[in-house]
Amino acid sequence: MLLHQLEIFTQVAEKNSFSKAAQSLFLSQSTVSTHISNLEHYFGQKLFDRLGKEIVLTPFGEKLYPWAREILNVKDRALWEMKGWTAKIDGHLHIAASSVPAKYAIPTLLAKFLGEYKGIQFVLNQSGSEIVAAKLLNGDAEIGVLGKQYHEDQLTFIPFLQEKxxxxxxxxxxxxxxxxxxxxxxxxxxxxxxxxxxxxxxxxxxxxxxxxxxxxxxxxxxxxxxxxxxxxxxxxxxxxxxxxxxxxxxxxxxxxxxxxxxxxxKRMFYFAHHKKRTLSPWAETFIHFCLESAGLVSNQYASLPD
Incomplete structure (x- = not known):
């Protein structure tokens, strides 16, 4: 039960919203609130404060969040390893990408990745670069792919693909x-x-x-x-x-x-993720896979004028 409550807690923390967390977990908002209340009772500490319409972590919640995220990722890694690379893995990739990588780069890489790692499900959203950054900030996507760096104080950027x-x-x-x-x-x-x-x-x-x-x-x-x-x-x-x-x-x-x-x-495209969010093992694996396989995309346009 505590593990489930920590999962709910991290969703609320990452989305800054009880209602958005409830939607992502397919739970009612009242159920989410009850689990958070039970977790607060367990620790004897308040986890969230409400500032106007916003939900923010308390100092205790700030301390708990990285531990909760690490516990959940250890659980995910354990399941990942125990089920094996070719077994069915209940992993989900939520990627937000700007128009060029969403149309011309990520699908090529996803096709090869999903062929090697069975059972991963993905959601690929195409948006403008600023909206991609916003999705990462509010927790609506785990990974972003975009051609410009925004909110560098809150997002980590990893150079991915050069193009002209x-x-x-x-x-x-x-x-x-x-x-x-x-x-x-x-x-x-x-x-x-x-x-x-x-x-x-x-x-x-x-x-x-x-x-x-x-x-x-x-x-x-x-x-x-x-x-x-x-x-x-x-x-x-x-x-x-x-x-x-x-x-x-x-x-x-x-x-x-x-x-x-x-x-x-050259122009650079980047992978991006929230600095406060520890990536799931399949998200980490996908990024590393793409970094090693970027040549699959680059080779497609080698015939353009130099």
Whole structure:
């Protein structure tokens, strides 16, 4: 019973909410409250304080949390080892990823990972980079994959995959491969939405070269990569996107891809998790697996312009 109460306690602590913890555990909120009350009675200490609408750990709760999380992870590791690598393991991976890794990197790696580690179930949510970071902070995801670092005081970032950004144009436009950023002002431009990690990288790159968005002929914004690639394919404008994301349209000759002379050679994607959250053994294993297998993704776009 105490182990179950510690599991409930960690869920409330990580989500800062009794109702969210109840939803994730498929329990009623009253049941969660009862278990927390019983745990407080067991220790003779209050575990949570309510500050307005927020639930926060008391000093005693802060001390208990890392021990509770470690106890639960030891339990998970024991089950993991005892059931064996090829036996059915009741593990769950909840991954939040920005659009490029969610579409073009994680599925490739998940397919191989799930083939080796049977019985793991996963949830993969695609969101903007800022929302991915928010999901990690509020406990709605255990692992994040994104192209920009946010809330570094609360999140741990692990470099995962390097890729390059490329300039894409309609197939009817032919440019020198190493075009200068200053030449972009001559063409209509289509951008990603503002919470995109790629968009943030592009804006920073332009700023470094002394160019602002107001200097460009911006004709529109798209909230996803497919809409943006289709807009470029139809001749609406040019854009700068992930090389991985451009690959399918480039190979089918629907768009052209070019390297920008001033563009940084590589862009980094990161795994991220909450600093206060000890990862489950299957989450740790998945991250290590991906770090060792990132070449599976990199090799897919080796044919893009260098």
């Amino acid at each position: 950004l490329v300039l894409i144009t309609p197939s009817s436009i032919h440019l020198n491969n190493h075009i200068s950023i200053t030449e972009l002002v001559d063409y209509p431009f289509v951008f990603r939405k503002s919470d995109s990690g790629t968009q943030a990288n592009v804006v920073q790159m332009l700023h470094t070269s002394g160019i602002t968005l107001s200097d460009l002929q911006v004709v529109g914004y798209c909230d996803n990569l497919e809409a943006l690639k289709e807009s470029v394919r139809e001749g609406i404008g040019i854009s700068i996107i992930s090389g991985i994301a451009a690959l399918d349209y480039v190979k089918s000759r629907q768009i052209n891809a070019y390297e920008l002379a001033e563009l940084p050679e």
